[in-house]
Amino acid sequence: MANSSMNGKTDTPRRDVDVAVRMEGVDKWYGTFQALKDITLTVAGGERIVICGPSGSGKSTLIRCINQLEVIQKGRITVDGIELSGRKNIDAIRHEVGMVFQQFNLFPHMTVLQNCMLAPMKVRRASRAEAEATARRYLERVHIPEQAEKYPAQLSGGQQQRVAIARALCMNPKVMLFDEPTSALDPEMVKEVLDTMIDLANEGMTMLVVTHEMNFARSVADRVIFMDRGEIVEMAPPEEFFNNPTHERTRAFLGQIS
């Protein structure tokens, strides 16, 4: 840990590994409304970042820019050394970046297994047998191998979200983005999804997680980011972030949610 004096907006990855995601001076506008203001962020390979902040602060927008679900107007984004521009690169980046949504977004007309096999077959050109083997392996890892033949509507919310995680993992991504993965879940199902994410973190996955689960942030995150009005206000390791945040806005926010 070379950098123990991190405070405020210090943007140094804690680990000395390759850079997984780099955002430089990113601006994002929706018409005349600026949703992201000069975002600069470097995420090291294997690093776990938790992003929190009030509603409308731009958390979703930030992570959705990384796989270009939203197009940025200014700045640069690179993922695993690939610059996010041009159709080829964008495709290449989407192959490396998995995403999990608040509303699961499983394909309701396909079984769990088919959900997991679709992208590997269509995008990676895997054979049916390969894709099925991969899908079953990841369903096993998220502890629902027995649900493979069911349709999403037959599963609980927690199970659906774990399928969504398995579906993303089937593409063998280098980076995983999570947008409030537990916010749509009943309280008793939050833990099973968080546990799955902790497993993933322990295996060394690079993760950017938008969440208000502060216990998850404390125990898993390498750095916690606080966003407000489209800006990164504070970025620090969890101990520092929670114990002595430098910014008034961060303190106010932490006061509200705890």
Place this chain on the structure above:
Amino acid sequence: MIRPFGWNEFELILFAVRWTIVLAVMAFVGGGIGGLIVALLRTSDSRVLRVATIAFIRVFQGTPLLMQLFLAYFGMTILGFSVNPLVAAMVALTAHASAYLGEIWRGCIEAVPSGQSEAATALGLRYFNRMRCVVLPQAARIAVPPTVGFLVQLLKETSLASIIGFVELTRQAQIIDSVTFRPFLVFSIVAAIYFAMCWPLSLAARRLERKFAQATAR
């Protein structure tokens, strides 16, 4: 001179059905392909394509099919093609059905939550596979009832093609009526024949709907 209404007359009416069927099949197939194209253009990311498609839809929804048939028919002669009612009917019915089906299907595509398309995009699926594997199968489920509703209406509307020379069901009935003076009998028969064609369509639609419903909610 009044002719009695006999087997001969009945046969004439029955055989006129073949034109109704030919016209309807042309309209269904042409409109099905054209409608899909219109729906996809109408929901595309390109503003130019969207605007052009809206213009097409407005024109063909805003003018009577009868005029479209006329214009296609006489337009061909003006453009120097020989007069061919079949081609004219095909052009007009295809354009007409494409505009309506396109607009119906656009609504169905837009009814699929945007998260579906986003999840597919995030998984790396490009437009073609995103549409084919994720969006259209879900849109198709909700598209069945309004689509069949329109097709049934379209089948009945093919009678308008008599204006450019087709002696289809309705036109043949008018001819027979004018020589037999048995309007109630003649038009009852015609109504029964239309019904016999439309009813199975509705039945098939209901079966399809049930099948789709089972496939998701097992």
